[in-house]
Amino acid sequence: MDIEQQSQGDRDTVLSVRDLTVGFGGPTVLENLDLDVYRGEILGFVGGSGTGKSVLMRTVLRLNQRQAGTINIFGKDFDHLSYEERLAIDMRIGVLFQHGALFSGLTVLENVQVPMREYLDLPKKLMDDLARLKIEMVGLRPEAAERYPSELSGGMIKRAALARALSLDPDLVFLDEPTSGLDPIGAAEFDELIARLRDTLGLTVYMVTHDLDSLHAVCDRIAVLGKKRVLVEGTLDKLLAFDDPWVQSYFRGKRSRAIFGAGQNSQ
Numbered sequence: 303m304d305i306e307q308q309s310q311g312d313r314d315t316v317l318s319v320r321d322l323t324v325g326f327g328g329p330t331v332l333e334n335l336d337l338d339v340y341r342g343e344i345l346g347f348v349g350g351s352g353t354g355k356s357v358l359m360r361t362v363l364r365l366n367q368r369q370a371g372t373i374n375i376f377g378k379d380f381d382h383l384s385y386e387e388r389l390a391i392d393m394r395i396g397v398l399f400q401h402g403a404l405f406s407g408l409t410v411l412e413n414v415q416v417p418m419r420e421y422l423d424l425p426k427k428l429m430d431d432l433a434r435l436k437i438e439m440v441g442l443r444p445e446a447a448e449r450y451p452s453e454l455s456g457g458m459i460k461r462a463a464l465a466r467a468l469s470l471d472p473d474l475v476f477l478d479e480p481t482s483g484l485d486p487i488g489a490a491e492f493d494e495l496i497a498r499l500r501d502t503l504g505l506t507v508y509m510v511t512h513d514l515d516s517l518h519a520v521c522d523r524i525a526v527l528g529k530k531r532v533l534v535e536g537t538l539d540k541l542l543a544f545d546d547p548w549v550q551s552y553f554r555g556k557r558s559r560a561i562f563g564a565g566q567n568s569q
């Protein structure tokens with residue numbers, strides 16, 4: 303069945319992972335992991351350091367091998383993709399890697415154009431116009447287009463990297479710790495930007511984050527990675543009530559108290 307037309311309740315599933323097992327020769331990192339991502343949501347993905355959040359993201363992006371399991375994305379089974387289907391899927395996905403990962407020798411404009419050059423054959427003028435539009439969309443001033451990454455603040459680098467992730471008008475974006483390294487005001491502004499882009503562009507957002515403020519402010523649903531699988535997923539309220547030591551210390555620890563205070567008192 304075409305997963306894109308399949309729905310759970312009234313929700314379309316854009317990414318569906320079943321029984322996923324990934325290892326690198328030693329003990330497995332992920333085992334029998336299941337996960338669904340629904341169209342139009344902002345999913346926050348959390349887990350202790352080294353639990354496999356990046357491995358999962360890289361596996362879904364086909365940058366890692368898997369030992370077992372199925373992955374459906376936009377209704378297509380990874381195991382039965384033609385070259386053209388792979389390309390079509392890649393074009394519908396945008397990725398913001400941790401630390402931005404911009405090319406230091408390219409200006410912001412040229413960085414944003416990298417996916418366009420890779421996948422499309424467009425006249426230079428059109429690429430320039432499109433890239434400037436993306437740069438404006440992420441809240442950078444027009445003159446930022448001509449700057450090199452070394453000339454940008456941390457917040458500007460994140461925005462430029464987001465503009466590059468949006469280069470091909472993706473349906474699904476993966477953000478790996480998008481607010482790490484930003485001060486609280488910059489992080490809150492970035493969260494607002496992500497929520498606004500989701501609302502205006504209808505994006506689906508998969509966001510790996512350690513940022514409790516982001517989880518609280520913009521995530522519709524949160525998935526917790528633990529014991530090599532998705533231990534629990536759901537709303538913040540559901541997670542606050544979940545009986546697991548790591549989940550409890552993460553969502554009910556000192557740092558989280560100020561953010562989730564109201565929710566904690568209601569438990």
Ligand SMILES: Nc1ncnc2c1ncn2[C@@H]1O[C@H](COP(=O)(O)OP(=O)(O)OP(=O)(O)O)[C@@H](O)[C@H]1O
Nearest residue numbers: 325326331349350351352353354355356357358527
């Ligand atoms: N290519 C690889 N080869 C061997 N082991 C790997 C490889 N990639 C990841 N690992 C291992 O998989 C485990 C999970 O790593 P991963 O980077 O996914 O963790 P993470 O949850 O993203 O952590 P953090 O929050 O610290 O970024 C680690 O033990 C790591 O050493």
